[in-house]
Amino acid sequence: MHYSSRERSASSSESLPSPAAEYIEPLYESFFCPLTKKMMEDPVTIETGVTCEREAILEWFQSDATVLSSNLALKTTIEEWKKRNEEIRVKVARSTLSKATSENVVLEVLADLQLLCRSRRNKVKMCNVGLVPLLARLLEQKSRKLRCEAMETLRLLIQEYEEGKEMSLRTNAMGTAVKNLSSRHLSEKLASVSFLLELSKSEKLCERIGAVTGGIPMLITLKHNPSSDASIVEKAGEALKNLEKCPKNVGIMAENGLLDPLLDNLIDGPEDLRMEMGSILMELVLGDDAKTRIAERASGDLIRMLRSGNTLARKAAMKTLLQLSSHRPSCQILINADLLPTMAEELFIRKIDDEPMDSRADSADILANLLESGIDPEKMEIDRQGRTMASDYFIRNTCRMIKLxxxxGLNESLVRILISLMEWKRAEQRTVKAVKAADTTYTLIEFLSCLQDKLCAAAMELLIKLSPFMGHTIAEGLCKSRGQPEGLVDELRAEQITRTQELAATLLVKLPHRNLELNLSLLRHGGAAVALQGIQRIQRGETRATRHRRGFFEGLVGTLVRFTATLHEDDVLLMARKLNLTGLFTELVAGAAGGEEVQRLSAVGLEKLSTKSAELSAAPPPQAQPRKPRMGRLLPRILSPSEKTQQQRRLCPVHRGVCSPSSTFCLVEAGAVEPLLSCMDHSGAAVAEAALAALCTLLDDTVDVAGGAAVLAELGAVQQVLGALRSRQEEEGLRRRCFWVLERFLMKGGEAARQDIAGDRALASILMSAVHGGDSSMKQAAEIILRRLNKIPDVSISVIY
Known part of the structure; x- marks a missing residue:
């Protein structure tokens, strides 16, 4: 089939955008292959003189060995024709894009430009005539299809063309592409990530691409987004791989959670690159997952960097290991990587005088973190001799360094190490022994006055843990140290409650309450009044709620309770009366504020105060003898009923004298009996036992037992005690006190109390269980009750509780 020149020219023009069609030269008939009827790209002439497309004639000949010779003249003519027409198409495209034309026309132009981009010659021409800025301007159009086609045209234009990439960076194309990565439309997102991938293939442009705000984070998001299109995920991954060539980009990737490039360079890179990666890693603020991943992959390499002599490498490795050790799941990984011997050497042995950093402080911090992770120190070996962090060697050296x-910063970490060791039984004994031997207590007390809150708080916490073993030594040291214990009192004055204030109050509670020297020193510096003011501020809601407020409140209450252990001292007794501690503890034991520990402490305080009531209760004033009339000396003096009632009201039925809550600390007058009985039902065994201990003071030999039993029986104490025995059979201390109370009721409580006790069906089995399974004191108490109930033969036995 043959085509005329006119027909072929028309068919060619129809395939081009309409704005350019009128300028295009017509196609000549000789341009067309007689076999394919299409314009030839590589015309060849066969032996007969016919010119055809090379591929077509080869296919036609198939395996026939026919020699083909190129028609160079025709080929050159065709190339020149194509060049002239492509130049015209580029110019027409620029003219069209410069004008406000319809969307369809612009799309046709963009399609033609995409075809033209197959030739490098056309790319150069397009850049020279200024098409890049025009294409970048199209990225701001409202039409999404237009934006996508413009982005695709730009991608093809810069493909394997460095000058085009440079020119595109002078426009807003890259910023727009990054912004479009978060587009909801798949086509726009794909076009943008494809454009960025093409840019990233130029190594010299990688840093500029990474500097675009949000570029790398968005690519990371696309790569790890399971809902993204597979091609988008793949292209985002390729772009990130290209951007890894720039170390700055690797740092940005690590900051945004992509750590593998950094770790790969840190582990396998050359020395200078490893140094750079270590410096980047040192500055990162790592999340918990990142810490675990780095510990798993690079802990061994970091330890080797630390052992090197390079100061910068050591610093980077130490700071990174410090971060890793702060995450508990990473600690075991670091220990398995043999970190402990290196840290012990850094702390106790190694010293580099010209090194700008103090490696000992960081190594102590790392060791403290490892201990705080909860790993048994007996399993943490620090040298080839098999010594562990719970060994005498390690603990003695730690105490020695504190003493120096x-x-x-180093002291804080050393104190933290000892705090953690105190959590383990065997290590605890060695730590107490080492602290005593090194006389470290006074150094710890000196730390209480330092301006570093962390060191001060750590010293307080360690002293709290040491107080059960050497409480009097600590108390004496406080009284002899400059600025103490008034420094602790000042901490109680703070309006903003922090961990330091909480620990200061707790320390005052944990030190021996009977240490008179400390109590008097606290009293002289206003400790009691400050504690009361703090309690009242918290009750009124004047302090901001923090996680430390509860512990601080408990410490304030405990500080006042400690004074009740030394009421034999006149100054302490005067303070207790002035501050009306009985009224305060009664209010707190009723649950007015605080929690379980506050109620327990308040009950303990009421117990101590009540033991002084019998001694402080005043005898009734003697009645004045009225003058007898002359004419009636034998007539008896008759008092009116109201006068008799007033005289009876003045006498306490328990203490046989005149009582009041503030002056004699009488529980009956203070109304404390009922809230104490309510505490018998408390879920906390310690609260119930402390409340019963306070009630026991009303049945003690120093008071009128019958009167105390009557007061308690009237408020249902017998039923409360029997109920406690039934429901709390596993709590030995509470059972022992319950037995003692029942024995006192049976002895002096009257027939009604006796009947209530004898009528409890479960009591006999509880008592027999105590006789057969309890210790000697429990067995003796149970036998006394059984004898008084006539359950076993009566033998004269007295029990002293």
Missing amino acids: SMPF
Whole structure:
């Protein structure tokens, strides 16, 4: 089939955008292959003189060995024709895009430009005539299809063309592409990530691409987004792989959670690159997952960097290991990587005088973190001799370094190490022994006055843990140290409650309450009044709620309770009366504020105060003898009923004298009996036992037992005690006190109390269980009750509780 020149020219023009069609030269008939009827790209002439497309004639000949010779003249003519027409198409495209034309026309132009981009010659021409800025301007159009086609045209234009990439960076194309990565439309997102991938293939442009705000984070998001299109995920991954060539980009990737490039360079890279990666890693604020991943992959390499002599490498490795050790799941990984011997050497042995950093402080911090992770120190070996962090060697050296008054940061970590060791029984004994031997207590007390809150708080916490073993030593040291214990009192004055204030109050509670020297020193510095003011502020809601408020409140209450252990001292007794501690503890034991520990402490305080009531209760004033009339000396003096009632009201039925809550600390007058009985039902065994201990003071030999039993029986104490025995059979201390109370009721409580006790069906089995399974004191108490109930033969036995 043959085509005329006119027909072929028309068919060619129809395939081009309409704005350019009128300028295009017509196609000549000789341009067309007689076999394919299409314009030839590589015309060849066969032996007969016919010119055809090379591929077509080869296919036609198939395996026939025919020699083909190129028609160079025709080929050159065709190339020149194509060049002239492509130049015209580029110019027409620029003219069209410069004008406000319809969307369809612009799309046709963009399609033609995409075809033209197959030739590097056309790319150069397009850049020279200024098409790049025009294409970038199209990225701001409202039409999404237009934006996508413009982005695709730009991608093809810069493909394997460095000058085009440079020119595109002078426009807003890259910023727009990054912004479009978060588009909801798949086509726009794909076009943008494809454009960025093409840009990233130029190594010299990688840093500029990474500097675009949000570029790398968005690519990371696309790569790890399971809902993204597979091609988008693949292209985002390829772009990130290209951007890894720039170390700055690797740092940005690590900051945004993509750590593998950094770790790959840190582990396998050359020395200078490893140094750079270590410096980047040192500055990162790592999340918990990142810490675990780095510990798993690079802990061994970091330890080797630390052992090197390079100061910068050591610093980077130490700071990174410090971060890793702060995450508990990473600690076991670090220990398995043999970190402990290196840290022990850094702390106790190694010293580099010209090194700008103090490696000992960081190594102590790392060791403290490892201990705080909860790993048994007996399993943490620090040298080839098999010594562990719970060994005498390690603990003694730690105490020695504290005694030498090292820098604040190092001392804080050393104290933290001892705090953690106190959590383990065997290590606890060795730590107490080492602290005593090194006389470290006074150094710890000196830390209480330092300006570093962390060191001060750590010292307080360690002293709290040491107080059960050497409480009097600590108390004496406080009284002899400059600025103490008034420094602790000042901490109680703070309006903003922090961990330091909480620990200061707790320390005052944990130290021996009977230490008179400390109590008097606290009293002289206003400790009691400050504690009361703090309690009242919290009750009124004047302090901001923090996680430390509860512990601080408990410490304030405990500080006042400690004074009740030394009421034999006149100054302490005067303070207790002035501050009306009985009224305060009665209010707190009723649950007015605080929690379980506050109620327990308040009950303990009421017990101590009540033991002084019998001694402080005043005898009734003697009645004045009225003058007898002359004419009636034998007539008896008759008092009116109201006068008799007033005289009876003045006498306490328990203490046989005149009582009041503030002056004699009488529980009956203070109304404390009922809230104490209510505490018998408390879920906390310690609260119930402390409340019963306070009630026991009303049945003690120093008071009128019959009167105390009557007061308690009237408020249902017998039923409360029997109920406690039934429901709390596993709590030995509470059972022992319950037995003692029942024995007192049976002895002096009257027939009604006796009947109530004898009528309890479960009591006999509880008592027999105590006789057969309890210790000697429990067995003796149970036998006394059984004898008084006539359950076993009566033998004269007295029990002293």
